[in-house]
Amino acid sequence: MSKQEKSLSQFQMALRSFRKSRIGMSCAMILLLLYTMALLADFLSPYSYENEERNYSYCPPTRIHVRDAEGKWRWPFVYGVTFHFDEFHRRIYEEDNTKKYPIRFFIKGDEYKFLGFWRCRIHLVGVEEPGRFYVLGADSRGRDLWSRLLYGARISLSIGLIGVLISFSIGLLVGGIAGYYGGVLDNLIMRICEMFMMIPGFYLMLALRSAVPDTFNSLQVYFSVVVILSFIGWAGLARIIRGMSISLRERDYVLAAKTMGLSDFQIIVRHILPHTLSYSIVAIMLSIPGYILGEAALSLIGLGIQDPIPSWGNLLSEAMGIVYINFAPWILWPGFSIFITVICFNVVGDILRDAFDPLLKGERNI
Amino acid sequence: MRPESLLEIKNLTIGLSEEAENKTIVQGLSLSIFPKTIAALVGGSGSGKTTTGLAVLRLLPPVMDITQGEITFQGKDMLNYSIEQMRQLRGKEIAMVFQEPLYAFNPVFRIGQQMEEVLIYHCSLNKQQREQRILDLLDMVGITEPQRVAQSYPHQLSGGMRQRAMIAQAIAAEPQLIIADEPTSNLDVTLQAHIMDLFRKLKERLNLSILLITHDLGVVTHLADDIFVLSEGRVVESGPTQMILAKPQHRFTQELMETFR
Amino acid sequence: MLLKLKGLKKYFSIKKSMWGTPKSFVRAVDEVDLTIWAGKNLSIVGESGSGKTTIARLILGLITCDSGQIFFEGNEIGHLSNKDLRPFRQQMQMVFQDPYSSLDPRFTIYEILKEATTLNRYHFQTSLAMHRRTEELLSAVQLKTDILNRYPHEFSGGERQRIAIARALMINPKLLILDEAVSSLDVLVQEQIIRLLLEIQKNFGLTYLFISHNLRVVRKISHTIAVMYKGKIVELASTQEIFRNPLHPYTQELFAAAIHYQPVKRIKDYEIPEDAVLQDTGNEHFVLQ
Numbered sequence: 001m002s003k004q005e006k007s008l009s010q011f012q013m014a015l016r017s018f019r020k021s022r023i024g025m026s027c028a029m030i031l032l033l034l035y036t037m038a039l040l041a042d043f044l045s046p047y048s049y050e051n052e053e054r055n056y057s058y059c060p061p062t063r064i065h066v067r068d069a070e071g072k073w074r075w076p077f078v079y080g081v082t083f084h085f086d087e088f089h090r091r092i093y094e095e096d097n098t099k100k101y102p103i104r105f106f107i108k109g110d111e112y113k114f115l116g117f118w119r120c121r122i123h124l125v126g127v128e129e130p131g132r133f134y135v136l137g138a139d140s141r142g143r144d145l146w147s148r149l150l151y152g153a154r155i156s157l158s159i160g161l162i163g164v165l166i167s168f169s170i171g172l173l174v175g176g177i178a179g180y181y182g183g184v185l186d187n188l189i190m191r192i193c194e195m196f197m198m199i200p201g202f203y204l205m206l207a208l209r210s211a212v213p214d215t216f217n218s219l220q221v222y223f224s225v226v227v228i229l230s231f232i233g234w235a236g237l238a239r240i241i242r243g244m245s246i247s248l249r250e251r252d253y254v255l256a257a258k259t260m261g262l263s264d265f266q267i268i269v270r271h272i273l274p275h276t277l278s279y280s281i282v283a284i285m286l287s288i289p290g291y292i293l294g295e296a297a298l299s300l301i302g303l304g305i306q307d308p309i310p311s312w313g314n315l316l317s318e319a320m321g322i323v324y325i326n327f328a329p330w331i332l333w334p335g336f337s338i339f340i341t342v343i344c345f346n347v348v349g350d351i352l353r354d355a356f357d358p359l360l361k362g363e364r365n366i
Numbered sequence: 367m368r369p370e371s372l373l374e375i376k377n378l379t380i381g382l383s384e385e386a387e388n389k390t391i392v393q394g395l396s397l398s399i400f401p402k403t404i405a406a407l408v409g410g411s412g413s414g415k416t417t418t419g420l421a422v423l424r425l426l427p428p429v430m431d432i433t434q435g436e437i438t439f440q441g442k443d444m445l446n447y448s449i450e451q452m453r454q455l456r457g458k459e460i461a462m463v464f465q466e467p468l469y470a471f472n473p474v475f476r477i478g479q480q481m482e483e484v485l486i487y488h489c490s491l492n493k494q495q496r497e498q499r500i501l502d503l504l505d506m507v508g509i510t511e512p513q514r515v516a517q518s519y520p521h522q523l524s525g526g527m528r529q530r531a532m533i534a535q536a537i538a539a540e541p542q543l544i545i546a547d548e549p550t551s552n553l554d555v556t557l558q559a560h561i562m563d564l565f566r567k568l569k570e571r572l573n574l575s576i577l578l579i580t581h582d583l584g585v586v587t588h589l590a591d592d593i594f595v596l597s598e599g600r601v602v603e604s605g606p607t608q609m610i611l612a613k614p615q616h617r618f619t620q621e622l623m624e625t626f627r
Numbered sequence: 628m629l630l631k632l633k634g635l636k637k638y639f640s641i642k643k644s645m646w647g648t649p650k651s652f653v654r655a656v657d658e659v660d661l662t663i664w665a666g667k668n669l670s671i672v673g674e675s676g677s678g679k680t681t682i683a684r685l686i687l688g689l690i691t692c693d694s695g696q697i698f699f700e701g702n703e704i705g706h707l708s709n710k711d712l713r714p715f716r717q718q719m720q721m722v723f724q725d726p727y728s729s730l731d732p733r734f735t736i737y738e739i740l741k742e743a744t745t746l747n748r749y750h751f752q753t754s755l756a757m758h759r760r761t762e763e764l765l766s767a768v769q770l771k772t773d774i775l776n777r778y779p780h781e782f783s784g785g786e787r788q789r790i791a792i793a794r795a796l797m798i799n800p801k802l803l804i805l806d807e808a809v810s811s812l813d814v815l816v817q818e819q820i821i822r823l824l825l826e827i828q829k830n831f832g833l834t835y836l837f838i839s840h841n842l843r844v845v846r847k848i849s850h851t852i853a854v855m856y857k858g859k860i861v862e863l864a865s866t867q868e869i870f871r872n873p874l875h876p877y878t879q880e881l882f883a884a885a886i887h888y889q890p891v892k893r894i895k896d897y898e899i900p901e902d903a904v905l906q907d908t909g910n911e912h913f914v915l916q
Contacts, residue, residue, distance in 0.1 A: 009733065009735075009778055010732060010733060010778075010780075011733075251728050252723040252724075252725055252728040252729035253728060253729055253730060253731040255689060255721075255723070256721070256723065256729055256791075256794070257731075257742065258689055259687050259689065259716060259719075259720060259721050260716070260720075260742060260743050260745050260746060261713055261716050261717075261745050261746040262742070262745055263709075270742075271731055274733050275733070410813045410814075410815050410816070411783070411784065411812075411813045411816075412783075525675075554674040554675055554840055555674070555840050555841070555842065555881065555884050555885040556674060556880060556881060556884040556885075556890075556891070558884065558888070559883070559884035559885075559888045559889055559890040559891075560884075560890040562888055562890070563890040581813035581814050581815075582814060583814065584843070584888065585888070588887075588888040589888075621815060622814065622815065624818065625814045625815060625817065625818040626814075626843075
C-alpha cells in the first residue's frame, strides 16, 4: 500500500469508478444543468410564466436573423409579427420586415424575486416591447413556452427529489428496524407494507388527491402532491432494506458493537443502514423518474398543479389534441424534457449500480 | 532411478496486469511432480501457491498473466494447448479440489447430477453405468450412504461429506493428477485427519499424484512425499519431506518449522 | 475468581409444531460448570457445533441463557438487562474469528477504536486522551500509529486481527474472549499473534478465554483446557496434564487427530449418560463419567 495515496473509503472508490464512465458523467452533467436552469428560471427566461399576449396565440418560434433584407450583417435581431385568419379561424403568422427588434442581454423585463429574496427585473435575454421573443413558440394564450418550461422544471424536478427523500427516509428506518428486531414487530411492519403495495399506485394517488380540500392554494397543493407520492413509494424500499438488515445484523462488527455497549438504535443507524446505502442510492436514482411521471400524470388530468403555475405535466395537457400537435408541434417540448430527465436518471442510476458493485462483494485479498 | 515426471513447471512467472502496479505474483518458480507422489506446495498467504495451482489448469483470473515459463504435463507443453484441448484435460487428466466445498458445488443441483456431468463429458458410459460409477465413487471416498448423498443437495450435507463428495467428483474421470487447494483448512480437526487418510488411500489405490497446496506444515509432514516451500512467489527450498524436516536450510523453512513445534 | 459459570443451559429449538411450541432441541450448552481464575488462561476446545461459541455469546450477554448462572467477580450477570449489563461489559471484550467482517469497512481505524470507548466516554472526552490511548494500544499490537486514517480493507488478515485486539483492549477489560481468533490466518501469522497475546498479557494483566479447535495453538497459550462435546464439558485439566494423559475417549480421539493426524474410526457418536458429572480423577483432572 503506497504511503502517498490518500486512503479512499468505499464510497469514494465507487465515485471514482463512476467518474470513469463517460456516458454516466454526461448524463449527470445534463441533470445538473437541468436543475441549475430550474433554479435560475426567473433569470434565464425572457418572460414570467403568466405573461400573456392573446394576440400571439400559438405563435411559432421566433426566428433570429443576422442579416437584414438588404443582406447586411447586423447584430442578431427578430422581426415583428403579423397575423391573419385562415378558413379554419386559425392564426397564420408572418414576419413583418418593417419592425426590427434587436436581441438584448440582461434586459429589464417582468419582475421576480431572485432566489425568493431579492426583487429583480433583469433577464438574460429578451427583446424590447412591443416585440416578442419566443424561443420555443407560444401556447394558446400567447405565453412563452420556453419560460414556462423553465418554471415548470422547478416543480417537476423538485417534486421528484423531495418526494423520494421523504419516502426513502421512511423506508430506510422502517426497513432497518423491522429487519434488526425480527419477530412480531417485523411481521407487523411487513404486513403493513404489503397492504400499501397491494393498492394500485395510480388509484391510490387519485384517492388521496381527492381527499385534499378544494380550498388549498397552489403551494399547499404542491406539498400535498409530494406527500401523496411519498406515501406510495416507501413500502417497496422498506421491504428490501429489511431483507438486507436481516443479513447485516449477523455480521461480526454488529456483534462487536453490541459488546461495546452501543444501543440498538445506534447500531442500526451507524452500522446497518450505511451498508444499505449503495443499494439505496441506486434505488433513489431509479425511482425519481417515477415521481416525476407521477406528478406529470396527476397534472395532466388536472389534479396536480393548476394553471397558471406551470409544471411539465400540465404543460403537456395542452398537447392532448392531435389537431394542436399538428398545428403547433412545439407544445410537445415538455414531453421531450420529461423524456430526457427520465433517461438521464436511469443511466446515472445504472452506472452507479455498476460502480458500487465490486464493493458489494467485499474485499478479500487474493 | 525416478521415472519421468508427471507435471513439470519451469521458471514460471505470473504477473498482475493492473494499471498502477506491475506486480509479479510468482517469480521463476520451478517444480516437478512424479507419478504416484503427493507433493506439497507450502507457503503463507500471498506466497503465490494458489495462483500456481490455478495456472496449471489455466484458471487464472483475467487480470493475471503467465509472462514466462513452461508447464509440461506428461511431456507435452500445456501452455500451447488450445481452449478445447484444455477442456479435455481438465477433469480427465488433471482435476482440482477446492478449499470451500460449499461454493464448489452448484446449490441448485443434486450431488449426483453434478458428478454425472463429469462422467458425461469425459467418459463413454451409458446411464446405468454412470449411476453405478457415481455410487462406487462415493463409496470409495468413505461415504456410508452413497444413494442418499447422491440424491442430496449440497447444503443438506455436512462439511466433511461435501468435501468427500468433491473429492469423489474429482476422481470420477480417473485423472492422473489432483490439485488440492487447502482441502482441509475449513474442516474440523477430526475431519482433517480423515480426509488426509483418504488422500493417502486414493494415492495407493488409483495411482494418483496429488499437488497439495497448503500453509499447514502439520498436514504436509503426515501426507506429502515431496515439499516445495514457497515464499513471495519463489521456491526457496525443496526436496523429500523427511530430508527437509530433518534439516531445513532456508530461513523461511526454519520459521515454518518453529510454528510446528 | 474472575468468571464462574454454573449449570449453564442454552437449547435452540429446531422443529416447531403448528402452534409454535418447539418439538426438538439442539442442546448447544448443556449444564456447563466452569471457572476462570484471574491470570490463568482457559481454553475451550471442541469441534464446530460443540457449543463453544455459544458459551462466549452467553458470557457476553449477546444471547440469554435458558437457565443457569453466570458470575463475574461474584456478581450474577446472567439475567441482567442490557442497561444493567453495561458496567460489566466494560470488563469483558471479544475478538472474533473472521478478520474480514469484524471491522466495519466503512469506518476508519480511528473511528473503530473510538467506538470502543462508548462505554467509558467519561475518560476519553478530549481527543488528546483518545489519541494517547490509541497510540498506546497500536504500539502494543505492533502497528504504526499512522494507520489511523486508513480503512480496514487496506490491511491483511493478521493486521486486522491486531486492530481487533487493540479495539478490544481500549477500555481495559479484565477478560478477553478470543473466539477462533487465529483460525483463519496462516500458520506464521498465527504464531505472531499468539506471541503478541502473551506479551500483552504480561503488560496489561488480563485473562484470556481462548476458544479453538486448533490444539497446537491452544497448547501455547492456555493454563487450563476444557474439552467440549455436544454441549457438555467432557474433560477439564491443566494443559500439561491433559496433553500428557487424555482420559475421555472423545478427548483421545481429538488429540489423535490433531497431533498425529490419525483418523479414528468412530462407530457411532459417543453417548453421554444423563447423570454424568465431572469427577476429579486426581491431580485436578476432571472427566465426565
